[in-house]
Amino acid sequence: MLELRTGLSLVAVLLGASWGRAAAAQPVVAREAGVAGAVAGEESGGAELEAYRDLSRPPGTxxxxxxxxxxxxxxxxxxxxxxxxxxxxxxxxxxxxxxxxxxxxxxxxxxxxxxxxxxxxxxxxxxxxxxxxxxxxxxxxxxxxxxxxxxxxxxxxxxxxxxxxxxxxxxxxxxxxxxxxxxxxxxxxxxxxxxxxxxxxxxxxxxxxxxxxxxxxxxxxxxx
Missing domain, CATH: 2.40.160.20 (Porin)
Known part of the structure; x- marks a missing residue:
């Protein structure tokens, strides 16, 4: 009986550690996705800004x-x-x-x-x-x-x-x-x-x- 309890406790500890690592990894993934989205937004905004500058530039001779x-x-x-x-x-x-x-x-x-x-x-x-x-x-x-x-x-x-x-x-x-x-x-x-x-x-x-x-x-x- 003691051996069964010990085994269950060990399984619980391992599952808890695995869930903790997954939970800790989720903010990192979210941060990486947010950074990638921000970079993409900046690139898109930069292209739109450059296009606006081209259109608003005074015509040449x-x-x-x-x-x-x-x-x-x-x-x-x-x-x-x-x-x-x-x-x-x-x-x-x-x-x-x-x-x-x-x-x-x-x-x-x-x-x-x-x-x-x-x-x-x-x-x-x-x-x-x-x-x-x-x-x-x-x-x-x-x-x-x-x-x-x-x-x-x-x-x-x-x-x-x-x-x-x-x-x-x-x-x-x-x-x-x-x-x-x-x-x-x-x-x-x-x-x-x-x-x-x-x-x-x-x-x-x-x-x-x-x-x-x-x-x-x-x-x-x-x-x-």
């Missing part, structure tokens, strides 16, 4: 390359040589310029949905009459905040190459309406001012010319 081809015709506000393309009844009336082809390219930098600044170069050639070509380097500004339109302007020096070399000023404003993502119909109003040789009527002749032109515009954006 975008570039825009614009190419144009157009046809145009102008009105000359001074006709000292009594050109035959007069619009009125007398030789002193307004006169028309010859039709012309205009080819251009421009490059600008700035926010993609804001005002961008750059430079443009235009080459124009008369489509009839006296051979005449002009080259116009200019400052270029563009705004693409509208949904389907690009507004732009130019200010520069118009250099006549033929028939006589001359340099004048040019100011232009235009708009392109996009039919496709990068292809638009364009319309432009161009104002030129040239100084010419003296005549019997004036010691200094000034030639203001206002032209209108229509064509195609191709816009290529380089986003940051």
């Amino acid at each position: 975008a570039a825009r390359v614009v190419s144009t081809v157009a046809i145009g015709k102008g009105i000359r506000f001074n006709n000292p040589y009594r050109l035959q393309t007069q619009l009125g009844d007398t030789a002193e009336s307004l006169s028309l310029t010859a039709g012309y082809l205009d080819f251009g390219a421009a490059f600008a930098l700035g926010p993609a949905d804001g005002v961008q600044h750059g430079a443009a170069l235009r080459f124009s050639i008369a489509a009839g009459g006296v051979p005449q070509e002009s080259l116009t380097p200019s400052y270029f500004v563009a705004y693409r905040g509208f949904k389907r339109a690009l507004a732009y302007g130019r200010l520069g020096a118009a250099i006549l190459i033929e028939p006589d070399v001359n340099v004048g000023g040019e100011l232009a404003a235009g708009i392109g309406y996009f039919l496709l993502a990068g292809v638009a119909l364009s319309g432009e109003i161009v104002g030129d001012l040239f100084y010419g040789a003296a005549t019997y009527d004036a010691a200094y002749t000034v030639y203001p010319v206002v032209s209108a032109q229509l064509g195609l515009l191709i816009d290529h954006e380089l986003l940051p």
Whole structure:
């Protein structure tokens, strides 16, 4: 009988020791699981924070390359040589310029949905009459905040190459309406001012010319 009691006591002691070790191990496992969860939470929160920082970062500088081809015709506000393309009844009336082809390219930098600044170069050639070509380097500004339109302007020096070399000023404003993502119909109003040789009527002749032109515009954006 004594041996049975001793055996039962030994079994009870062993079971108690085993349960104690298991109970002591449970907080360790829980702590390890909590640490792992915290680390995972920190990693997830860090990724979300980094993604938020990327989205909230101010957009970088975008570039825009614009190419144009157009046809145009102008009105000359001074006709000292009594050109035959007069619009009125007398030789002193307004006169028309010859039709012309205009080819251009421009490059600008700035926010993609804001005002961008750059430079443009235009080459124009008369489509009839006296051979005449002009080259116009200019400052270029563009705004693409509208949904389907690009507004732009130019200010520069118009250099006549033929028939006589001359340099004048040019100011232009235009708009392109996009039919496709990068292809638009364009319309432009161009104002030129040239100084010419003296005549019997004036010691200094000034030639203001206002032209209108229509064509195609191709816009290529380089986003940051």
